Amino acid sequence: MRAVTERGLQVVIGLEIHAQLLTASKMFCGCAVAFGAPPNTLVCPVCLGLPGALPVPNRRAVELGLRTALALGCRVHPRSQFHRKNYYYPDLPKNYQISQYQYMDHPPLATDGWLEIEVDGEVRAIRIRRVHLEEDTGKLLHPQDGRPRSLVDYNRSGVPLMEIVTQPDLRSPAEAREFLLELRALLQTLEVSAGRMEEGTLRVDANISLRQPDGTLGTRTEVKNLNSLRALERALTFEAERQAGLLAQGTPVVQETRHWDERRQVTFSTRTKEEAEDYRYFPEPDLVPLHIDEAWLDAIRASLPELPAQRRARYVTALGLGRHEANLIVRDPKLAAFFEATLAAFPQPRTVANWLVGDVAGVLHAEGREIDQTALTPARLADLLRLVEEGRISIRAAKELLPEVMRRDDPPAALVAERGLEQLSDPEALARVVDEVLAAHSQPAEEYRQGKDRALAFLVGQVMKRTGGRANPDLVNRLLRERLRNA
Amino acid sequence: MLDTLLPAATLIEGLRRRDWSALEVVDAYLARIEALDGQLRAYLHVDPEAARAEARRWDERAARGEPLPPLAGIPVAVKDNICTRGVPTTCGSRILEGWRPPYDATVMVRLRQAGAVLLGKTNLDEFAMGSSTENSAFGPTRNPWDLSRVPGGSSGGSAAAVAAGLAPWALGTDTGGSIRQPAALAGIVGLKPTYGRVSRYGLVAYGSSLDQIGPLTRTVRDAALLLQVIAGQDPLDATSAPVPVPDYTAALGEGIAGLRIGVAREGRGEGLQPGVAAAVEAALEVLAGLGAELREVRLPMLDYALATYYLVATAEASSNLARYDGVRHGLRVPAPDVVEMFARTRAAGFGAEVKRRIMLGTYALSSGFYDAFYLKAQRARTLVRRDFEAAFREVDLVALPTSPTVAFRLGERVDDPLQMYLADIFTVPVNMAGLPGISVPCGFADGLPVGLQLIGRPFDEATLLRAAHAYEQATPWHRRAPALAAAA
Numbered sequence: 001m002r003a004v005t006e007r008g009l010q011v012v013i014g015l016e017i018h019a020q021l022l023t024a025s026k027m028f029c030g031c032a033v034a035f036g037a038p039p040n041t042l043v044c045p046v047c048l049g050l051p052g053a054l055p056v057p058n059r060r061a062v063e064l065g066l067r068t069a070l071a072l073g074c075r076v077h078p079r080s081q082f083h084r085k086n087y088y089y090p091d092l093p094k095n096y097q098i099s100q101y102q103y104m105d106h107p108p109l110a111t112d113g114w115l116e117i118e119v120d121g122e123v124r125a126i127r128i129r130r131v132h133l134e135e136d137t138g139k140l141l142h143p144q145d146g147r148p149r150s151l152v153d154y155n156r157s158g159v160p161l162m163e164i165v166t167q168p169d170l171r172s173p174a175e176a177r178e179f180l181l182e183l184r185a186l187l188q189t190l191e192v193s194a195g196r197m198e199e200g201t202l203r204v205d206a207n208i209s210l211r212q213p214d215g216t217l218g219t220r221t222e223v224k225n226l227n228s229l230r231a232l233e234r235a236l237t238f239e240a241e242r243q244a245g246l247l248a249q250g251t252p253v254v255q256e257t258r259h260w261d262e263r264r265q266v267t268f269s270t271r272t273k274e275e276a277e278d279y280r281y282f283p284e285p286d287l288v289p290l291h292i293d294e295a296w297l298d299a300i301r302a303s304l305p306e307l308p309a310q311r312r313a314r315y316v317t318a319l320g321l322g323r324h325e326a327n328l329i330v331r332d333p334k335l336a337a338f339f340e341a342t343l344a345a346f347p348q349p350r351t352v353a354n355w356l357v358g359d360v361a362g363v364l365h366a367e368g369r370e371i372d373q374t375a376l377t378p379a380r381l382a383d384l385l386r387l388v389e390e391g392r393i394s395i396r397a398a399k400e401l402l403p404e405v406m407r408r409d410d411p412p413a414a415l416v417a418e419r420g421l422e423q424l425s426d427p428e429a430l431a432r433v434v435d436e437v438l439a440a441h442s443q444p445a446e447e448y449r450q451g452k453d454r455a456l457a458f459l460v461g462q463v464m465k466r467t468g469g470r471a472n473p474d475l476v477n478r479l480l481r482e483r484l485r486n487a
Numbered sequence: 488m489l490d491t492l493l494p495a496a497t498l499i500e501g502l503r504r505r506d507w508s509a510l511e512v513v514d515a516y517l518a519r520i521e522a523l524d525g526q527l528r529a530y531l532h533v534d535p536e537a538a539r540a541e542a543r544r545w546d547e548r549a550a551r552g553e554p555l556p557p558l559a560g561i562p563v564a565v566k567d568n569i570c571t572r573g574v575p576t577t578c579g580s581r582i583l584e585g586w587r588p589p590y591d592a593t594v595m596v597r598l599r600q601a602g603a604v605l606l607g608k609t610n611l612d613e614f615a616m617g618s619s620t621e622n623s624a625f626g627p628t629r630n631p632w633d634l635s636r637v638p639g640g641s642s643g644g645s646a647a648a649v650a651a652g653l654a655p656w657a658l659g660t661d662t663g664g665s666i667r668q669p670a671a672l673a674g675i676v677g678l679k680p681t682y683g684r685v686s687r688y689g690l691v692a693y694g695s696s697l698d699q700i701g702p703l704t705r706t707v708r709d710a711a712l713l714l715q716v717i718a719g720q721d722p723l724d725a726t727s728a729p730v731p732v733p734d735y736t737a738a739l740g741e742g743i744a745g746l747r748i749g750v751a752r753e754g755r756g757e758g759l760q761p762g763v764a765a766a767v768e769a770a771l772e773v774l775a776g777l778g779a780e781l782r783e784v785r786l787p788m789l790d791y792a793l794a795t796y797y798l799v800a801t802a803e804a805s806s807n808l809a810r811y812d813g814v815r816h817g818l819r820v821p822a823p824d825v826v827e828m829f830a831r832t833r834a835a836g837f838g839a840e841v842k843r844r845i846m847l848g849t850y851a852l853s854s855g856f857y858d859a860f861y862l863k864a865q866r867a868r869t870l871v872r873r874d875f876e877a878a879f880r881e882v883d884l885v886a887l888p889t890s891p892t893v894a895f896r897l898g899e900r901v902d903d904p905l906q907m908y909l910a911d912i913f914t915v916p917v918n919m920a921g922l923p924g925i926s927v928p929c930g931f932a933d934g935l936p937v938g939l940q941l942i943g944r945p946f947d948e949a950t951l952l953r954a955a956h957a958y959e960q961a962t963p964w965h966r967r968a969p970a971l972a973a974a975a
Contacts, residue, residue, distance in 0.1 A: 045590050049810045051583065051691040052570040052592060056725050084806050086852070090825055095809035150825070152814065280852035282861060285695035285803055287725050 001172075001237060003244035008213040011240045012220075013176050013206055014129075014168035017183060018161050019193035020136065020201040021064045026158040027135040028055030028098065033160075035199075039141075039153035047135075047158035049093030054286050057082075061133060061160035062290065064192040065109050066300050068162060069131045071190055071307055074113030078292050080132075081106035082284040087277055090152055091138040099163075100132035101281040106289065108132035115186065116309060117178045126179050127167035136161050162192070168207065168220075173236035177229050180204060181331055185308040188333040197228050208236055209253070210243050218243065219253040223267055225260045235260035239267050311336060319349035328357045338371050338378055345382035355385065363403050374406040381405075384412040396469060397421040425472040427479065430463070433471070434479045437462045448484055456480060489515035491652035492968050494706045495561060495713070498655055502549075502560055509542035509549070509560025509604065516562050516606055520653050523971070528628050529638075529648035531567050532575045533607035538562065541604040558716060559602030564654035566645050567608040568615055569700065570689035571595055574605065578691050579613045579623035582836025583817040592689020593724065594658060594700050594717045601716045606654055609644030613838045614808065615665055615693045617641050618910035621901055622840045629897070630673060631969040632935055636894040639669030639910070645703045646673035651971060656704040656713055660690055662697045663796050664889075664914025667926035670703050671889035671938020674928045674967065676955070677703045678710045679914075681946045682921035683728035685714075686721030692807040694800035695726075697918040706965055707927060707956040711735035714948060730946045738949055739956045744778030746954060748941075749882035753789040758909060759891045762932025767888045770929035770939040770958065774886070777957050784878040784885060788871045792916035793908060795871065797844075798851045798864035799919070804841075805848030811836060843904065872920040879944050884954055887913045889926040889938035913940060923948045927955040928964035936964075 004011060023033055029046035045053035069076050083101035100108035113128035136159040141151040164183070170176045184202060187193040194201040209220035223239055226232045238260075243253050258267040306314070308330045315326035329336050335356060342352045360381070364371060384405055387393045393401070393416055401421060405412050416422055424430055437459055438445050447455040456477070463476045489507055501507050517535045524530055545560035565571060568578045570588035572595070577583045591599070598605075612622035620628040620643025628643040630636040631651035638647040642659030646669035649657050659666040661679035670677025678701045685700045692698060702713035715735050721727045750771060755764065775781050813819035813832035820831035837845070851860035878885055890910055900907040917924040922942050929939035939958070943951040959965050 045588075048815060050588065050590070050816065051576070051578070051586075051810070052588065052689040053590075054688050054724050054726075056723060086806050086809060088809065088812065088826075088829055090812075090814050093810065093815060095812060096806050278854045280806070280849065280854070280857075282802060282806070282852055282857070285726075286692075 001240055001244075003248060004210065004240050007244060007248065009244055009247070010211040010213075011172050011236075012168045012209045012211050012217070013170035013173070013236060015166045015170065015176060015179065016205045016207070017164040017180070018203040019164065019187055019195060021061050021160040021162055022191060022193055023058055023060045023064065023160050025058060025060075027058050027061055027133070027160040028158055031158065034155075037155055039151070039155060042155040043157070047093070048154055049095075049157075055098060055284075057287060057290065058160060062109070062292075063300060064160075064190075065131060065133050065162050066292065066297065067190050067304065068164070068187065068192050069110030069113065070297070070301050071186055071304060072110075072113035072115055072128050072131065072164075074110035074128060074131055076110045076292055076297060077107040079106070080109050080290045080292070082133075082287045082290070083281045084284050086280040089137070090150070091140050091157070093138065093154060093157055097135060097137065098284055098287070099134035102130060106283060109290070115179065115182060117175065117182050119175050119178055124169075124175075126169045129165040129167050130163075132163050134161050134163060135159070168209070173233045173240065176206060176236055177233045180229060180232060182308065185331045185333060189305055189308055189311075189336075204232060206232065206236055208239050208243070210240065210247065218247075219255050221253065221255065221267075222257045223260055224257060224270070225262075227262070231260055231262060234265060235267055238265065242267065308333075315349070315353075319353075321349060321353050325350075325353045325357050328361070329353060332371075334371050341378035342381050345379055346385050348385070351385060352381070355381065359399055359402050360406070363406055375409045376406040380412060387412060387416060391423060391425055391472060392416070393421050393423050394469065394473060397423065400469075420468070421470060423472045424467050424470045425475055427475065430467075430471055430475055431479055433463055433466050434476065434483060437466065438480075438483060445484060488518065491515050491519045491655070492705070493655070495655040495704065495709045496706065498561055499558065499712075505549075509545040510539060512560065513538050513542040513562050513604055513606070516652075516654060519651075520607070523651055524653060526629060526634060526971070527631060527647050527651055527653065528626055529609055529644045529651070529653055530564070530607045531577060531579070531610050531623075531625055531644065534574065537574075538604050538606055545602060545604070556600060556602035557712075558598070561603055562606040562655060563598060563603045563713075564606050564609050564645055564648045564657035565595070566611055566642050566657070566659050568611060568660055568691040568693075569594060569658060570691065571605060571608065575608065576691070577608075577625070578615070579611045579625060580836065580838070580841070581624045581818055582811045582832070584624075586817045588689070590689065593686035593721045595689065597717050598658075603716075609642070609648055609654075609657060611644055612641035612665075613841050614691065614804070615641040615660055615662055615698075616804070616840050616844055618664070618668055618907055619895070619897075619900065620644060620669070621897060622838055624838055627897055630894045631971045632674065633894065634971070636896050636935070637672070639672035639890070639894065641665040641669075642677075642703060643669045646670055646675060646677070649673070649675050649703050649705060650969060652968070656702060656709050658700055658713075658717070659703045660693075660698055660700050661914075661918065662694045662800060663918050664911040666701045666703060667889050667914050667924055667938065667940060668910060670926045671928075671940075672894040672936060674936030674964070674969070675703055675705055676707055676710050676925065676927050676959075676965070677701065677938075678714060678925045678948070678951070679917065679923060680714060680718065680948055681728075681923045682918070683726055684730070684923070684946060684948065685717050686719075686724040686727045688721055688723040692803070694803045695807060696803060697796075697800055699918075707925075707952055707959045708736060708739060710925070711739060711952045711956075714952075718948075728946065733949050735949055735952055738953055741953055742778065743774065743954050743957045746779045746884065746950070747882040748774055748779045748781055748954070749784035749878050749885040750781050751784050751786045751789070751878075751885060751887060753786045754887040754913060758912070759888060760893065760932060763888055763890070763892060763937050766930035766932055766937040767886075767939055770962075771886060773961055774954070774958055777961055779954070782882050784882060786874045786878060786885075786916070788867065788874045789916050791867050792871050792919050793912050795864045795867040796911075796915040796919060797847065797908065798860050799868060801844040801848030802851045802861050802864075803848065805845045805852065808837075808841065808845055840904070868919050871916050875916075875920045875922060875942070883944070883950055885942040887940045887942065889913060889940040893932050893935035893937060917942050921945060923951055925951050925955050927959055928967075929958070929962070930964055
């Protein structure tokens, strides 16, 4: 971001996040929410927008919205209103979307919250402007079958969405990424959304502008089509540089919507403000205002789980984890649940954490899986770690065995037996091997006696080699030293 | 053959006594439709075989001695903007020509559960936008009292069918007077229930915050019977109210002694035909004679109701009618790209009045105009409601003419939308306030029917029906039938 920093410009970013809510049915009808169903099989008169059909709000979706709003410290409005956002598009069956607009006298579900993020050791509160509910659209398909046509699948039409809008408080693309990671962890911890950007259950648009050193605010652009964390960070970096470049040439930034082109790694203009649509928002007359009573809010508040920030603090202070390990675990709520369940059977937090963020994460990453998509269970991991602790296998053997423990539905002990990885801790048996090694390598033995400590490592390695890595390294060390001292 | 001008209540009793069968009843109406609908054009769709099959089913169940629901075997006509499963529902528009809904409106579900037999779908102004039924894409309906005149609208098909004995009763819809005004012009009873009293699920929306389904009937008792079946909260309509439904016929005969009826000066303004004014004044005297206490009330906001209505209703309509784009149902005019397909489909599918209201409503909601038009209209609407609230602190009902004029001639007002809109000047305020209103025949002017409108407190249809019934029983108007009918 050379052009930005050289000119003393400040990047100003605000995010608009859409999260699909984890409800069984759609926002305004009883149709199931599911992925991969044949096109137009999860539809009814309501989500198809057939003449005469009317929406009825999904109470569970409202509840998930409220969980989020409370966790973000928002002000929940006791009476909020749905509105119609009018625009024509074939994936929008009514040609209006039921959403929540912000008027003074009928606010959205919740406003004025915040979420803390930590950047370079500094904790910053990013303000949340609003949290509201709306319905998703269908999906357009453009089959390449030579026929001049498009198809529409309305299975997604009416799926509950929650929109979260931040204030323009983010100061760099990296901060934007950090915020999204923290928010995603929050949504997943609350079990309100799957929060997967790649699958479209979490979508983000960003507004970005540059502030002059004297505080003058710049013209903002809106960046869309950000389908991954990496895309978010790269697109914003590109856009900041692009705007700085324009300003350097004395060209004004145009307020417009820009699309991130993942292939070319650039943003391009799709719509300028002059062409901006007039959505003709007005209160949805088919729905009565949403009344949220205090008792309902109290019940939801009481049911909130430990939030990522609280959990992170506890891991560091009570469990003694490093900030880095704690963060890696907390950012993935499934991993955090796994971690805590493992602790119940093997109460050594740092060991468990190191395994999870180290070798386990390595296998997951290599295989593109998530923790709940393997054969590894907290009990199995605890078993494996206990085998190490009891000296029955070496750490090395445990690491070697891990991929198999994660793949096969067998207890670690059985896999150890099967592969003969049980550690050799019988002094008599090991003493024989040690004697063999010393007989075969008289020179390193001589070197050790003359004070070359490194020669010992060679000898240990030879013993390990002869035992297929199963020898207890502590014991081998001790035996070697004894023999060499006595000889 | 059975007299098709009998009230539905009489048909029900006759069926119970086995004076006639359901099939005989249905056949009598089908024969009457066959004989007269060529002139009237009250129906857009009649399926004689389906109606007969349903009637036979009820006759068979009766023959087996099975317990029967309250309207078993009784025919009903339904306005063509109410969804009927598998049966064409056009809204009087080319854009929905040939569309058969895959579902029944909640009122249809309730009618079917009550045993009613669907006789056919009745004509209307396109998407219920109009006061004469001349805006139907499938041609106008004629007034059975004078075939050169309109039956009112938009439920003109339902009104003409009931008035001429082509149906014992019918469902209509009322957004600004579309049940009461045609009932008045056709000399029958029309009831618009309180907003939220009857489910709108399956009613093709025009002005969502104003639309209500209600009965058009020969008698007030019939209106009570039909309302009984369709009223009540519906989980599929978030705006339907969780208010218990009383027994509407139980108190019908209790009289109106001591009932306070408000008479508004604003109901005597210019534009009111002298014959209509005279009939309404005479009706008020009858009510006084029955023991009602007449009191002056003021409804100063009444003057603003019509202008306000044409902002609120059209704003909602502009959004409600956006879904007719050729993608999913009804007419599609092919084009090289999707935007052009939208444009061509809508240009070809909508009539002039619908286009006028969509444009008006789009304008009222547009950025920069929203506050001046839509928002201001909503505030005026609140004031109209407050006028009525103030009146109802003094009185139990408010009386107004239903329509300022009797039925006008076909073509007389089609080129003058503002003149046409004035037909609803006394009915629109009732929708704006969400109140129940009934039109009951109260005499004739120049040989054409006049209607008296009574307006009640929210969800107090019972008092409305009781007063209308008392008036009806004290007067001969409901026993008159159009000459057309007598000649047939």
